[in-house]
Amino acid sequence: MTSCFNFGAFSKSIPHLPGIYKYIDVEGNIIYVGKARDLKKRISSYFNKTLPSIRIEKMVSKIADIEIIVTKSEIEALILENNLIKSLKPKYNILFRDDKSYPYLKISLHEYPRLHIVRLKPIVDSKKLEGQYFGPFPDSYGARETIKILQKIFRLRTCEDSVFLHRSRPCLLGQIGKCSAPCTRNISFEDYDKNIKEASLFLNGKATAVLSDLKQKMQIASDSMNFELAATLRDQITALKSVLHKQAMEHIGVKDTDIISVVRESGKTCINVVMIRNGRHIGDKNFLIEVGEEEGIDSLLESFVTQYYSVRALPDVIVSSHRFSTLDNIDLISCQQSKKVSLSFKPRGLKSSWLGQSIENSKIFLAKHIDSQYLRKFRIKNLLYELGICVETYEQLYIECFDISHYSGESTNASCVVFNKCEMQPSRYKLYNIENIIPGDDYAAMGQVLYRRFSKFENRDMPNLVLIDGGPGQVEIAKKIFIQLGLDIKLIAGISKGEGRKVGLETLHFADKRPAISLGANSPALMLIAYIRDEAHRFAIEGVRNRVAKLRNMSLIMNVDGIGKKKSQALLKHFGSLQDISCATIEEIMSVDGISRSLAEKIYDFVRS
Template sequence: MLNNSNLRVFLSNLPDLPGIYKYIDSSGNVIYIGKAKNLKKRVSSYFIKNSNSPRISVMVSKIASVEFTITNSEVDALILENNLIKSIQPRYNILFRDDKSYPYLKISSHEWPRLIFCRVYKEKIDGQYFGPFPDSWAARETIRILQNIFHIRNCNDFMFSNRSRPCLLGQIGRCSAPCVGLISKNNYLKDVDDAILFLKGKSNSLIKKIKEKMNQASLDLNFEQASVFRDQVVALSKILNKQTMESVDTEDTDIISIVSEGNKYCVNISMVRYGKHLGDRSFFSENEYLINAETVLDAFASQFYLNNQLPNVLICSHNFADRNTIKIIKKSCKERKKIKIIVSPIKGIRYSWLKQATDNAMLALQKKFDNINLYINRINKLTDILKIKLDSVSSLRIECFDISHLQGEATRASCVVFENCGMNSALYRRFIIDKIKPGDDCAAIEQVLYKRFSQKNIKIPQIVLIDGGRGQIEASKKVFNHLKLDISVLIGISKGENRKTGLETLVFADGRDDLILGLESEALMLLAHVRDEAHRFAINGMRNVSAKSRAYSKVMDIKGVGKKRCAILLKHFGSLSGIASATIEDISSINGISSSLACTIYESLH
């Protein structure tokens, strides 16, 4: 820890400015990152005697040095803190798994607005966004409802501009076919406005509005149009009746419930959009240090809402540790709308929502514990068989390597990590393998192990699992001997007859006899699970390489697009399909892409 004289001088020289601070231990590892509106006050508070909880005191006792960075505002500090926590993953910070993007629906700002499924919420005004939705199923189900009731198009602009007859959706009555003039622009825009009302949760107001239009159409003796309005009212009423958790004209609402058992926390977030409860998702804290439910809520909201749109109403099982958390997030997202925060106890439909979120969080946490107990049992069996001594069951670390290629070309290696009684996807890695004979898996294993374990201060796991037999193990042994590492950690898992799980043979590098554990072995189940995860990760990597290769080839074939422009386009739109679904205006907005080239790109991909 910092000595008292150095500490006093350091604290006295801290600025009264916003920024982030890093606590570093004696080994040079960052163990905690925090943000502060006033660095001097915040950092000093950690070193005031008897003011900290036992957990914080443990962390403070390990601080050898402190670094800080000044930012322009507390908002900038929040964003920087969030980015650093995700990249460094300090031991004492709360980090939630699941960086998956959430789906949104967008109604574009085109002359003839289009309904779009997307996973990126853009700040620029290029349409109205609705979401996020908890999963793609909920978003696509909403698209289906909107098409059935309001018949809004979802085709791209090229298809829209070049049709001579209605598409299949138009023929089956799920699109009003504005592309061929089957609906006037005025009526189409009215349908779009109605769809927006529905997405904003104004279902009852919308039904009342459509009924008025239906009655007016009847008075005008326009019975065909009146029947269309009648069908819309019937469809909307069925949706409302089918949804048991309906709330009259409710605003977009997120429900966040936090439960804990021991030092483990589960956060369940449920989403209500356009008056419908769309489902939920559970998150778990990555470590159990220095946290209570209030600080967990702060950490979760900071990480989740920096990348996802804030709702109008936020229902929480606990108070925020920092009352300004949402205000800071709003500033960082440039969000101007008012956000109502409701904390338990509450009544009515909101109580039902929060209770369901809490029940789901408890079930998810119990399932998490069940999985951990299952892993603990398998770890104990494995370490007994292999005679591995551990400080604790959770300290077992397995790294598994697998090789994949496309018919001998574009060889890639994957590495997955099992630790803390579970797979840790944040530590997964892929490696490019080059300068070897095509299809030579042994040479590929040599190269990936050298790349992995020749790094300075690399953590050597208790088991380095190789997907392969004697040849791969001999190649692995060669690398470990060269690096002067313990070869006893090297274990090959050779596939059995017909590649059937349970018939594998374990191959060792240190002279031990080959070992067949058998179909019923729980130790083998653990190793096979890790091996299968490495194989899955490798295959996905090869698919990405293949898709990227096809995308580059397709875009590079376009006249006027070279390597540099190709890379810019794919980086901006994410994929070939992303470029294909973009408008000419979207493409031409990129630096270095002229309007004429944008037209060429658009036409080439359609």
């Protein structure tokens, strides 16, 4: 395949300098972003007679224009490339477009520090690193499980500051012995501080030192006949021993290591990353990458690790199942982070065992994904048949589902979730704040969100199915909005819950003259629709909870004399939450527009009172 782009004329203007390049198709879409040490040499390589893969040939054939941005260094080009890939999501940048950061555990800088989960990018968010951070963890589940362990052993508080500052008696966690209840001063600052220090040692991989210290304290308490304290320490020791026994992959003295394995099957590739921190296996994460067999694993790995570590701290050691195509980008990232990393492609002993486990995890994940994809396509096939939807391939089925949620009539939100390419597309989800309606009027809320969503749509961009969580009333509202906008009402379907809200008893309602149908509990089509509906419901509730929490933070900060709605909004927009405001200095609070030094001092005192 040849490109329609006149590269010969364009090549004269390309400099021999570092930077990034963007390939653009005839419709103006950016289809690829790359970086280069030498832009002229790199871009020219794409227009040679022989290209390394069919995928690259297809990409080059679609190039209609090229844009370049010159940078001061190759490191700057690497960072810019990563940011553009995540923001633009070009079609042919197939690797690791997920912009979610890993969760960390944070111990805050308060008199009675709080333990909680945060998501941050250590390389990018360095200004927000007040406090102690531990991780990263592969997912929120791993972080939550670690918090449960720490609660059981060290009884640290996890509650929001707004709750902590206004309690008059211990919460449920305090009553069942999983929190030392510092909110009611059931524990002295000195004793709580000791628990914090021991928890930090545990999270830094020094669990044996903590265990030895607890045993010594228990012996002292026993000798002084303080049997109540001795019993508490005994329970802590028992819990800690249990954790150490379960942690089969704990090895003292092992450097921070990432194990990366690649398994390919049926045109799909799984990259598994196992994380070893402070000698402890804290979990793993799988990344599914759909590329053809012609894409070499070595170049695939090079691209993956480049994007992966551009926004994450490098470990001391990277163990990989395959060699990278080049080490240039890893060297650049090492230079950027001032961190030397050791690479191992043929590990022995313990690292070899870890790599074997990672490969097995990749195989299991890939097999499960392939099986679930077949099941999903079976359900899609039934849905297309039941509802008479016409698409050429299963991947083309495009569904948008809407749901309304509110908090006692207030803080009404509408969610829009997207099902496309045989799976949910979280990056395309949207939340709408519903305003200027009578509280609790779900019909008005549904009408508002549908109008806002589809008033700028063109018919060629419309979903194959617009799914409404609701019965005939909501469907009638949707029908009026579609008629007003000149859209096809055949696309609308409402799903109402059956008796007892049991899955399988739902009824589908249509905006045209089709009669309502009940697919039945055994219908594969209903399973798919219910799955999409439930995801819209979950996303809507999550939005309401976040909105209510934000409003509560606003109302709390408005208790400061001189702070109104506008300034409270500015503060929360700048810092993100009341928790982050409480960690800020007076100078940082003053950086918000409209906040003077005297007002910043009032805020500083208030959030720490």
